[in-house]
Amino acid sequence: MKIKKKLAVILGIIGSLAITSASLAADVQHIATLGGTVASVMPVGAAVKEGDVLLTVMALAGPMPATRASTGGIVKAVMVHPGSTVQPGEVVVIVESK
Numbered sequence: 071m072k073i074k075k076k077l078a079v080i081l082g083i084i085g086s087l088a089i090t091s092a093s094l095a096a097d098v099q100h101i102a103t104l105g106g107t108v109a110s111v112m113p114v115g116a117a118v119k120e121g122d123v124l125l126t127v128m129a130l131a132g133p134m135p136a137t138r139a140s141t142g143g144i145v146k147a148v149m150v151h152p153g154s155t156v157q158p159g160e161v162v163v164i165v166e167s168k
Contacts, residue, residue: 097146100124100163102136102156109133110152112163116145124163127156136162143167 106127112118119142126133136156147164150156 095143096167098141098143098165098167099161100137100140100165102127102158102160102162104129104134104136105157105160106136106155108136108150108152108154108156111148111150112145114145114148118142118145118165124165125150125156139165141165141167 102125104127106129109126109128110133111126112122112124118124118139120139122139123135123137124139124145125136127136128134143165145163146166148162149160149164150162156162
């Protein structure tokens, strides 16, 4: 009987840790700060860290960063593709933070 209680306590702790870690992951929308033609975009599934360039647009001086990752995680969705046009304020990439 004591073994069953200990096992139940251990399983309860493990379950609560799993719930806590799952609730820490969140989707973070990243918006373009510059508008223009998309030169490059981070692909879905790519691991990123805070500060990584997620999207570049063409400017007179060449490709310029249009948005950077505000958190580390995995790229979950990309709303644009190279050659498409983006406007400032448009959601372009969603990162699942860790």
